[in-house]
Amino acid sequence: MLRGVLGKTFRLVGYTIQYGCIAHCAFEYVGGVVMCSGPSMEPTIQNSDIVFAENLSRHFYGIQRGDIVIAKSPSDPKLNICKRVIGLEGDKILTNSPSDFFKSHSYVPAGHVWLEGDNLQNSTDSRYYGPIPYGLIRGRIFFKIWPLSEFGFLRDSPNGHRFSDD
Amino acid sequence: MLCGVLGKTFRLVGYTIQYGCIAHCAFEYVGGVVMCSGPSVEPTIQNSDIVFAENLSRHFYGIQRGDIVIAKSPSDPKLNICKRVIGLEGDKILTNSPSDFFKSHSYVPAGHVWLEGDNLQNSTDSRYYGPIPYGLIRGRIFFKIWPLSEFGFLCDSPNGHRFSDD
Numbered sequence: 574m575l576r577g578v579l580g581k582t583f584r585l586v587g588y589t590i591q592y593g594c595i596a597h598c599a600f601e602y603v604g605g606v607v608m609c610s611g612p613s614m615e616p617t618i619q620n621s622d623i624v625f626a627e628n629l630s631r632h633f634y635g636i637q638r639g640d641i642v643i644a645k646s647p648s649d650p651k652l653n654i655c656k657r658v659i660g661l662e663g664d665k666i667l668t669n670s671p672s673d674f675f676k677s678h679s680y681v682p683a684g685h686v687w688l689e690g691d692n693l694q695n696s697t698d699s700r701y702y703g704p705i706p707y708g709l710i711r712g713r714i715f716f717k718i719w720p721l722s723e724f725g726f727l728r729d730s731p732n733g734h735r736f737s738d739d
Numbered sequence: 740m741l742c743g744v745l746g747k748t749f750r751l752v753g754y755t756i757q758y759g760c761i762a763h764c765a766f767e768y769v770g771g772v773v774m775c776s777g778p779s780v781e782p783t784i785q786n787s788d789i790v791f792a793e794n795l796s797r798h799f800y801g802i803q804r805g806d807i808v809i810a811k812s813p814s815d816p817k818l819n820i821c822k823r824v825i826g827l828e829g830d831k832i833l834t835n836s837p838s839d840f841f842k843s844h845s846y847v848p849a850g851h852v853w854l855e856g857d858n859l860q861n862s863t864d865s866r867y868y869g870p871i872p873y874g875l876i877r878g879r880i881f882f883k884i885w886p887l888s889e890f891g892f893l894c895d896s897p898n899g900h901r902f903s904d905d
Contacts, residue, residue: 645874708811
């Protein structure tokens with residue numbers, strides 16, 4: 574009797590671990606549904622929007638300028654951040670606000686990316702903590718599923734960045 | 740006949756994916772065997788040594804000063820680096836060689852760690868690229884299994900660091 578119960582328990586635990594692992598790998602390598610919070614990507618993504626993130630681009634090193642990515646926060650590894658990629662390694666970045674008299678530039682170092690939120694006035698991003706290593710990127714957001722009025726692929730940056738191949 | 744072959748193929752693919760996912764999660768969340776290359780952590784770990792790495796400390800944020808960690812390289816996300824944790828966030832770090840006349844210090848920012856190889860004269864580490872975000876750490880090396888003459892737990896830093904709780 575006890576053996577039967579123990580046997581059933583082990584089988585249940587075994588199936589749970591099995592399907593848990595498969596689900597984890599699906600989320601890790603393919604993608605999943607994410608709920609974003611915070612104002613830093615308005616108007617493209619609002620607080621409490623639900624989006625699809627895919628993780629294939631990261632693994633194949635296919636993240637491009639203009640992509641919206643989820644990354645681990647450089648200031649707190651327990652948190653994720655959601656920003657747009659403005660520059661890849663080697664790009665020249667304007668690092669001061671347009672009202673400054675003297676423009677200052679810096680170059681994104683090897684293995685790093687420069688992130689900025691679409692809501693430039695209310696976003697803590699690379700203008701504050703500098704470029705972040707590519708290794709912190711977790712996935713790319715490409716599709717919004719909630720609210721239904723905004724269902725569809727996400728727009729380009731509203732801030733007039735032109736992403737060319739130079 | 741064709742149905743039978745297709746059915747067998749799908750079952751095989753299904754089992755492969757299933758056990759591949761379980762193996763991946765075991766390596767990702769528990770740990771695995773790693774072969775190190777390079778001179779930067781000599782004499783503690785030599786080129787071509789084989790070690791055990793565990794990934795639980797990283798997930799539970801239990802990495803401590805003095806641990807040897809594997810991390811993604813901040814200059815190239817395709818590479819891994821293997822260094823010792825010298826400082827955690829908030830620690831004061833000496834950033835110049837002992838022969839300099841004026842000592843210079845810096846503090847490790849929040850969410851970052853300061854890494855140095857045991858082979859200080861032949862190691863590219865935080866003294867070169869600065870502190871790295873905790874999110875880049877992948878695992879902790881704690882046991883050497885090859886060569887057999889050095890089988891066992893790894894020793895403390897040979898560089899006289901004293902890791903206290905201050």
